[in-house]
């Protein structure tokens with residue numbers, strides 16, 4: 265211990281005292297990341313014995329359903345509570361209406377049923393949106409000018425959600441940003457007695473360029489071409505609008521709400537958590553993952569440190585859980601280091 269007797273009482277407050285030793289740092293720590301916070305997004309495709317790398321997302325693959333079982337088993341072993349499924353659909357199954365989204369024998373319902381049969385204790389979340397299924401790559405049905413039509417889209421989303429519930433999914437996550445879709449989906453689920461199917465609403469989903477690698481992974485980038493999603497996803501400039509969007513989804517019956525992307529939108533996470541106190545989730549999206557991976561691969565950032573710091577920041581901002589492509593790596597890191 266340094267013996268230093270200052271002759272003036274300056275400074276009166278010494279915040280550094282609590283940072284001096286590991287034990288006090290742990291004692292006063294305000295936030296923590298736990299494996300219980302994770303939802304692991306995975307990409308699936310048809311086939312057998314397929315594990316196909318996604319080039320723009322190092323460490324991320326498209327799995328055929330049989331190969332996904334090994335991933336699910338790893339999640340169970342590590343204690344990751346939920347797996348979320350994103351399909352890469354063959355081009356010949358895409359059409360302007362995205363009808364394959366509501367096919368009860370489609371890739372997603374079959375995979376849900378398989379997972380729930382093999383690993384009933386693992387939560388399964390499915391996305392409700394049409395972008396993996398439309399030949400134009402938009403999340404809904406478009407008119408002759410390319411404008412995404414609200415009500416016709418919601419009608420297909422309801423069928424898609426019901427198909428997923430019938431397959432046994434636990435959490436339904438509408439990511440489309442159509443108005444009124446949470447209420448419509450809640451109604452159709454309840455009418456069909458799926459009263460326990462939970463809805464995690466992508467409530468404040470921004471029209472972000474950070475989704476680029478995801479569109480490679482599900483194969484919608486080429487379909488979308490130069491068009492964007494600004495007429496339904498939120499303007500990155502808006503904060504108060506996010507509060508209104510979340511309020512609407514809660515009124516309509518959302519059990520959990522989400523902000524997306526993550527790191528550039530931490531202020532929104534905090535705002536939403538403070539305003540509603542709802543179970544609040546954040547999506548650390550593909551571009552955030554790709555950017556940390558790329559810098560780490562170049563030796564410019566310490567991979568494990570930035571991974572854990574980025575996840576901790578979500579907890580500090582008020583998130584109850586995080587959808588992250590780092591889920592397995594972070595869970596393993598925590599087992600080895602904590």
Ligand SMILES: NCC(=O)CCC(=O)O
Nearest residue numbers: 439474475478549550551
């Ligand atoms: N509806 C799911 C997504 O759009 C994910 C975006 C991403 O990870 O970039």
Ligand SMILES: [Mg+2]
Nearest residue numbers: 441442443509
């Ligand atoms: Mg909305």
